[in-house]
Amino acid sequence: MPELPEVETIARGVDARIRGDRIVxxxxxxxxxxxxxxxxxxxxxxxxxxIIAVHRTGKHVVVELGRRSGERAKGKGSQEDAAEIAAQxxxxxxxxxxxxxxxxxxxxxxxxxxxxxxxxxxxxxxxDPRRFGRLEFRDLRKGLGFAGPGVEPLTIEAEAFAVLxxxxxxxxxxxxxxxxxxxxxxxxxxxxxxxxxxxRPRRRAGQLTHVELEKLRRALxxxxxxxxxxxxxxxxxxxxxxxxxxxFQLEHCVYQRTGEPCRRxxxxxxxxxxxxxxxxxxxxxxx
DNA sequence: CATTTCACCTGGTGGC
DNA sequence: TGCCACCAGGTGAAAT
Numbered sequence: 182m183p184e185l186p187e188v189e190t191i192a193r194g195v196d197a198r199i200r201g202d203r204i205v206x207x208x209x210x211x212x213x214x215x216x217x218x219x220x221x222x223x224x225x226x227x228x229x230x231x232i233i234a235v236h237r238t239g240k241h242v243v244v245e246l247g248r249r250s251g252e253r254a255k256g257k258g259s260q261e262d263a264a265e266i267a268a269q270x271x272x273x274x275x276x277x278x279x280x281x282x283x284x285x286x287x288x289x290x291x292x293x294x295x296x297x298x299x300x301x302x303x304x305x306x307x308x309d310p311r312r313f314g315r316l317e318f319r320d321l322r323k324g325l326g327f328a329g330p331g332v333e334p335l336t337i338e339a340e341a342f343a344v345l346x347x348x349x350x351x352x353x354x355x356x357x358x359x360x361x362x363x364x365x366x367x368x369x370x371x372x373x374x375x376x377x378x379x380x381r382p383r384r385r386a387g388q389l390t391h392v393e394l395e396k397l398r399r400a401l402x403x404x405x406x407x408x409x410x411x412x413x414x415x416x417x418x419x420x421x422x423x424x425x426x427x428x429f430q431l432e433h434c435v436y437q438r439t440g441e442p443c444r445r446x447x448x449x450x451x452x453x454x455x456x457x458x459x460x461x462x463x464x465x466x467x468x
Numbered sequence: 469c470a471t472t473t474c475a476c477c478t479g480g481t482g483g484c
Numbered sequence: 485t486g487c488c489a490c491c492a493g494g495t496g497a498a499a500t
Binding site for chain 2: 486487488489490491492494495496497498499500
């Protein structure tokens with residue numbers, strides 16, 4: 182169920198553990214759901230590749246992979262470069278996906294869909310009960326690297342942010358959840374950032390003033406950065422690569438606080454449905 | 469095209 | 485304890 186801060190936490194944790202390791206074997210469960218690119222191509226493509234780095238793009242974990250032994254470097258006469266990225270494994274965690282680095286003896290959790298055996302002897306496992314997650318393999322000799330569907334909310338500038346919402350009639354909350362506009366914002370951080378910006382979730386995106394949009398952009402960035410520092414939120418079963426829970430949920434101002442007093446004014450937090458999602462706000466603090 | 473709704477899944481919770 | 489309705493951090497296809 183992870184959003185940007187949770188995925189960032191997971192990617193950092195996995196990177197710290199498996200960077201420089203090598204994939205020696207690949208196992209996938211029987212479900213067909215998790216494969217965004219063909220399963221057989223993933224099995225073959227992942228094997229015998231070095232893991233150069235693991236990072237986050239939007240809500241996706243991107244595993245950067247090197248050349249396979251025997252594969253030639255791109256371009257004639259290019260120098261031998263062990264860190265050249267030749268392929269990517271892209272993991273979307275959906276609502277309940279987890280990436281775990283374990284020993285091979287560790288109990289295999291129910292709903293484990295992938296197990297990558299590493300040269301160090303450990304395993305990278307993908308576990309996802311609801312099966313909304315997706316796995317994709319990209320060979321960069323055959324196509325482009327993964328860029329994410331929209332713009333990164335942590336780095337977008339004021340003007341570009343305003344342009345995203347210009348002329349749009351849908352609710353600002355719905356616009357924040359649209360991954361082709363901004364990548365990485367989900368239900369928690371949409372609600373939290375709208376609270377900190379003092380904007381009601383049903384306001385039409387295109388009707389917000391430049392001042393309001395700039396407040397929103399800054400609130401969003403601040404909330405995401407703060408959540409990353411705390412290791413993300415863990416409302417129910419989210420656990421990062423280390424098995425440690427995030428602590429940002431303790432600082433939620435509105436998300437899943439229906440009926441509880443607003444931390445700023447004391448009025449009860451309201452719950453409505455916007456874009457088919459539970460939406461929480463303070464009617465006094467948000468206009 | 470822009471926007472809305474709903475299906476896709478399993479599991480946890482709370483009411484009766 | 486069981487049964488049931490409802491809820492959940494996300495998409496992406498179909499309908500409007």
